[in-house]
Each structure stands twice: as C-alpha cells, then as structure tokens.
Amino acid sequence: MGATIVVLGGGVGGLVAANELRRQLHSGHRVVLIERNQHHAFAPGFLWLMTGRRRPDDIRRPLNQLLRRGLEFLPAEVLEIDTSRRRIRTSAGVLSYDFLVVSLGAELTPEAVPGFATAAETFYSFDGALRLLERLRSFAGGRVAVVIASLPYKCPAAPYEGAMLIAEYLRRRGLSAKVTVQLFTPEPQPLPVAGPRVGEAIRQLLKARGVEFYPLHQLTAVEPAVRRLLFANGSEVAYDLLVGIPPHRAPRVVTEAGLTNPVGWIPVDAHTLLTRDERVYAIGDVTVIPLPGRWRSDVPLMLPKAGVFAHAQGHVVAQRIAAEVNGRPSSATFCGHGYCMLETGQDFAGFAYGNFFAQPAPEVHLKQLGRAWHVAKVLFEKWWLAPVGVRRTLLQWFLEAGGKLYGVPVRL
Ligand SMILES: Cc1cc2nc3c(=O)[nH]c(=O)nc-3n(C[C@H](O)[C@H](O)[C@H](O)COP(=O)(O)OP(=O)(O)OC[C@H]3O[C@@H](n4cnc5c(N)ncnc54)[C@H](O)[C@@H]3O)c2cc1C
Known part of the structure; x- marks a missing residue:
C-alpha cells in the first residue's frame, strides 16, 4: 500500500517540499499539501509593492498554479496536529499521515506590544505593504520610524532594505529636506549573525542613504495618541509615520501540539530537520536551530528565519522522506x-x-x-x-x- 505524506503550509518551505516529494515518489503514494490561503505571494516582493514598483497580481499566484500534477491541495485551516495518532484535523476534515512535514511559518503578533497594532503600518504582509504604499503616497513630511519590535523576525535584511527603499521613495517624491528616516532595533548591529564586518558595511549603506540607525533599542510600548515610541533603555522618540516589524511567534496549532521548546519554536536536528518524532520533520521559520560561535548574553544566536533556508530544507526533507518510503538510505542533509x-x-x-x-x-x-x-x-x-x-x-x-x-x- 502507498504511503501518505502530508505537508502543512504552502509557503516557501512547504511548496518546495511538496513539489519535490511529488517529483520523487511514484503515483501510488499520496502527497497532500494543506494551506489555508488559495494564493501564494512572493514575500520579498512586498518591498516593491510598498514602493509601487509592483502591482498586487505581479507578486502572487493562485497556489494551484505552482503545484506539480498529482499533488493534492487541500485548502483548509490546520486545527490540530496529533503526532501520537498521526492525524491532522483541519477545517475540511481529518487526515492520517505516514510522514509529516510542518512548514507553518511564523505568525505576526502586533498585539504583543501595547499600542503597536493601532499605530504601526507594516511591509511584513501583503495587505500591510499595500496600505503602507497609500501612506507613503500621501505623506507630507516628518519623522518616519522603522522599528523592529522584537527578536527573532523573518528575513534579517528586510527591515534594512525597507528603510532604505522608503528613504529613496520619499526622496523621489522631492521630500528629502522634510523627512527623517530612523531605524530602531533591539539588535546590537545589523545582521548580528553575519558578524561585525557585514554589520558595519550595512551601517555605511544606511548612512549613505540618509537612514539614521539606532541599535539596542527594545520597543516596550507605542502611544498612538501622542505618536511616541517607548524603549526599554528609557528613551522616548516621537514619530509621524510608524513602520513596524511586528513580533513573531509560532502558529498556535504547533504550540498546542507540544512540538515547540520553551522559547516557542520547533527544535529540529540541524542537518536532518527531524523533530523528536521520527516521522515528523519541521522546516523554515517555525523551527529553531542554534548556530556555532555567535552568542548574545550567553544565548546562542539562531539560524535566521529566511526563505532561502526554508527552500533548501524543503529539498532535504523531500529527499529523506522519498528515500525512506522507497526503502533506501538517504544522505541528504541541510x-x-x-x-x-x-x-x-x-x-x-x-x-x-x-x-x-x-x-x-x-x-x-x-x-x-x-x-x-x-x-x-x-x-x-x-x-x-x-x-x-x-x-x-x-x-x-x-x-x-x-x-x-x-x-x-x-x-x-
Ligand atoms: C518583507 C519580507 C521580505 C523577505 N525577503 C526575503 C528574502 O529576500 N530572502 C529570504 O530568504 N527570505 C525573505 N523573507 C522571509 C521569507 O519570506 C520567509 O522566511 C519564508 O516565507 C519562510 O518560509 P516558511 O515555509 O517557513 O513559512 P511561510 O512561507 O510563511 O509559509 C507558512 C504557510 O503556512 C500557512 N499556515 C500557517 N498556519 C496555518 C494553519 N493553521 N492552517 C493552514 N495554513 C497555515 C500560511 O498561510 C503560510 O502560507 C522575507 C519576508 C518578508 C516579510
């Protein structure tokens, strides 16, 4: 009898894993992709959406257009992951699996910082980027604060890119003299995981584009009524337009399944992407992988949450599962x-x-x-x-x- 492999999440990692599994396994085995959205959007394109360089349909596609033939797509919300009985409960029914790939990404939780949800625009979501474009189009000048609300967040470079592109957009609108763009982050430098040299190079890029950089600023609250940011180091900063990178967390369904560690993400073997359960793999933003040699306050820095890693990990788990289903050993590692x-x-x-x-x-x-x-x-x-x-x-x-x-x- 054929095996059933269920992939949760049709974002970067899930899409790669499901397509690759379908390519590698013969049609007697089922590959099922469960995703609540009917469309897939290219997240790096949110930055171009925000600056009017792309229209909405330029950066998204109906998900089923991106799937290999024979791949089953179940458009549904994942409600429960039961690893002891190898069952997934969804808004469209219950499904059993032989192997599971969890690629449910990270959720944005703007409500986690008081005042943030009402005050902040964001380019971290499709709809947010579109709203922000409208705000930038009508912005008459003043202080733009780009704020990374907390760590970790996905794509370590995106806030830096966003700040530079916003500065450029407002410059093109002829507002240079009337605008300041400031970037606040809890990090000690840009991209700490990349080391001091890369961090310094990015600081210089920001400076050359007129973006002021404020490291070691942990946001504690926003006061929308008076347009003020409060930071843990005691500083208070006024803004006219707040562009926020909201706090991130693993989807609740993953936490409730007992797959996460105390920090709230799924620990996996760094090379095989296996969780504690030998039939359950996890990839992408939902995972946590400590890195060698980079520490902050005695805590190791983690592999950044980025599509490039979710993508590579999707290939690895597909090869590993396909090999196991076919009764062969696999040497594929991340x-x-x-x-x-x-x-x-x-x-x-x-x-x-x-x-x-x-x-x-x-x-x-x-x-x-x-x-x-x-x-x-x-x-x-x-x-x-x-x-x-x-x-x-x-x-x-x-x-x-x-x-x-x-x-x-x-x-x-
Ligand atoms: C502005 C921006 C720019 C970026 N630029 C880059 C870049 O240049 N390079 C790079 O490498 N990375 C970039 N990234 C990061 C990249 O998009 C993510 O790291 C990547 O998408 C992670 O893939 P994933 O599969 O882990 O999660 P995702 O791609 O987020 O996919 C998770 C999927 O799970 C679905 N899901 C969640 N919960 C449920 C549920 N309960 N039921 C059903 N479906 C569910 C979601 O709808 C989603 O489709 C950027 C991100 C942003 C926001």
Missing part, C-alpha cells in the same frame, strides 16, 4: 548555506552569502553593490512565480549559470 540579495534602492543591491554552520562561527560575505544582484532578485522572483514548465526551467538554468559565473552557490 548544510547551512544561504544567500540574500539586499535591495538598497535605485535598482542596486548587495549580495550576502555564506555558510551559517561554519566552525568556529558563521562565515558570511557581502559582495559589492551592483545592478546585477538586483537583476538576479528580479529573475528569482520570475522563476519562483512561474508555473512548472519550459519558462521556469530556462530561468532556473540562467540563475544557476549566473551564480557559477559570479562564484556564488545558487541551487534552486
């Missing part, structure tokens, strides 16, 4: 390599890449700014949103060949 095209405005981007599992500490490099990295990000967007077929294959070939040419490891 090796901690990642990269990111960091948008800085005017169609320029930097390229950060490295091995986050390197010993004694992650080795991350930042290539010089160039238009090529921006073009690569646009090509990646086109590839990601293209249906399975010739165009997608061509884009993949082009991106991987480009990666080789520039001496950077790009595996799609």
Whole structure:
C-alpha cells in the first residue's frame, strides 16, 4: 500500500517540499499539501509593492498554479496536529499521515506590544505593504520610524532594505529636506549573525542613504495618541509615520501540539530537520536551530528565519522522506548555506552569502553593490512565480549559470 505524506503550509518551505516529494515518489503514494490561503505571494516582493514598483497580481499566484500534477491541495485551516495518532484535523476534515512535514511559518503578533497594532503600518504582509504604499503616497513630511519590535523576525535584511527603499521613495517624491528616516532595533548591529564586518558595511549603506540607525533599542510600548515610541533603555522618540516589524511567534496549532521548546519554536536536528518524532520533520521559520560561535548574553544566536533556508530544507526533507518510503538510505542533509540579495534602492543591491554552520562561527560575505544582484532578485522572483514548465526551467538554468559565473552557490 502507498504511503501518505502530508505537508502543512504552502509557503516557501512547504511548496518546495511538496513539489519535490511529488517529483520523487511514484503515483501510488499520496502527497497532500494543506494551506489555508488559495494564493501564494512572493514575500520579498512586498518591498516593491510598498514602493509601487509592483502591482498586487505581479507578486502572487493562485497556489494551484505552482503545484506539480498529482499533488493534492487541500485548502483548509490546520486545527490540530496529533503526532501520537498521526492525524491532522483541519477545517475540511481529518487526515492520517505516514510522514509529516510542518512548514507553518511564523505568525505576526502586533498585539504583543501595547499600542503597536493601532499605530504601526507594516511591509511584513501583503495587505500591510499595500496600505503602507497609500501612506507613503500621501505623506507630507516628518519623522518616519522603522522599528523592529522584537527578536527573532523573518528575513534579517528586510527591515534594512525597507528603510532604505522608503528613504529613496520619499526622496523621489522631492521630500528629502522634510523627512527623517530612523531605524530602531533591539539588535546590537545589523545582521548580528553575519558578524561585525557585514554589520558595519550595512551601517555605511544606511548612512549613505540618509537612514539614521539606532541599535539596542527594545520597543516596550507605542502611544498612538501622542505618536511616541517607548524603549526599554528609557528613551522616548516621537514619530509621524510608524513602520513596524511586528513580533513573531509560532502558529498556535504547533504550540498546542507540544512540538515547540520553551522559547516557542520547533527544535529540529540541524542537518536532518527531524523533530523528536521520527516521522515528523519541521522546516523554515517555525523551527529553531542554534548556530556555532555567535552568542548574545550567553544565548546562542539562531539560524535566521529566511526563505532561502526554508527552500533548501524543503529539498532535504523531500529527499529523506522519498528515500525512506522507497526503502533506501538517504544522505541528504541541510548544510547551512544561504544567500540574500539586499535591495538598497535605485535598482542596486548587495549580495550576502555564506555558510551559517561554519566552525568556529558563521562565515558570511557581502559582495559589492551592483545592478546585477538586483537583476538576479528580479529573475528569482520570475522563476519562483512561474508555473512548472519550459519558462521556469530556462530561468532556473540562467540563475544557476549566473551564480557559477559570479562564484556564488545558487541551487534552486
Ligand atoms: C518583507 C519580507 C521580505 C523577505 N525577503 C526575503 C528574502 O529576500 N530572502 C529570504 O530568504 N527570505 C525573505 N523573507 C522571509 C521569507 O519570506 C520567509 O522566511 C519564508 O516565507 C519562510 O518560509 P516558511 O515555509 O517557513 O513559512 P511561510 O512561507 O510563511 O509559509 C507558512 C504557510 O503556512 C500557512 N499556515 C500557517 N498556519 C496555518 C494553519 N493553521 N492552517 C493552514 N495554513 C497555515 C500560511 O498561510 C503560510 O502560507 C522575507 C519576508 C518578508 C516579510
């Protein structure tokens, strides 16, 4: 009898894992993807939505257009994960599994900081980016505060990119003289996990684009009535437009299933992505993986929550499960390599890449700014949103060949 593999979450990791499983397993086995949204959006594109460089339909697709033939898509809310009986309860019924992949991502919880939900705009969601575009279009000048509310948050570079793109947008509107853009974060430097050199390079990028940077600022509350931010270090800052990166947490259904650790994320084996249960894998933002050699106050820093890792992990778990279903051993492991095209405005981007599992500490490099990295990000967007077929294959070939040419490891 065939096996049933259930993938929870049709975001980055879930989409890759489900498609790859379908590709590797013969049709006698079922692969079921459960996702509550009928559409899939390309999150890096939220930054372009916010600045009017993309229209809504440019960066989202009906999810079923992105799925391989034979992959079962169940549009439903996951209500309960019962690992002892290997059953998933959803808003569309109950499903049993032989193997489970949890890729439910991180939820935004703006209500976790008093005043934040009513006061803050955000480019961390599709709808939020659209609303923020309207605010930026009508903004007459004043203080823009971009605030990372708490750690961890997904995509360590996105708030920095967002601040630079907002500064550029307002400059293009001729408001430079009337605007200040300030970025507040609890982090000691930009991208702490990437080390001091990369952090300093990003500080310089912010400075050159007129973005003031305030590290070690932990937000405690927002007072919307008087437009004031309160920080744990005692400082109080006035703003006219608040752009917030809301606090993140694992979806409640994952916590209630007992899969999370005391910090609230799913601990997994760093290389196999297995949870405590030998039939349950977890990938992407919902997981927590400590890194070697980077500490803050005696706590190890964690692998950043980023699509590039969810993507690579999706491949690994698909290969491992397919091998096990077929009765073969699998040597597929996640090796901690990642990269990111960091948008800085005017169609320029930097390229950060490295091995986050390197010993004694992650080795991350930042290539010089160039238009090529921006073009690569646009090509990646086109590839990601293209249906399975010739165009997608061509884009993949082009991106991987480009990666080789520039001496950077790009595996799609
Ligand atoms: C503005 C922005 C820019 C970014 N830029 C980059 C970038 O340049 N590079 C990069 O690597 N990463 C980037 N990221 C981060 C990246 O998008 C995430 O890290 C990635 O999406 C994580 O993949 P995932 O599969 O773990 O979770 P997700 O992609 O978030 O998918 C989780 C899915 O689970 C579904 N779900 C959750 N709960 C339930 C439930 N109960 N029932 C049914 N479905 C459920 C959700 O609807 C969602 O579709 C960016 C993120 C943002 C917000």
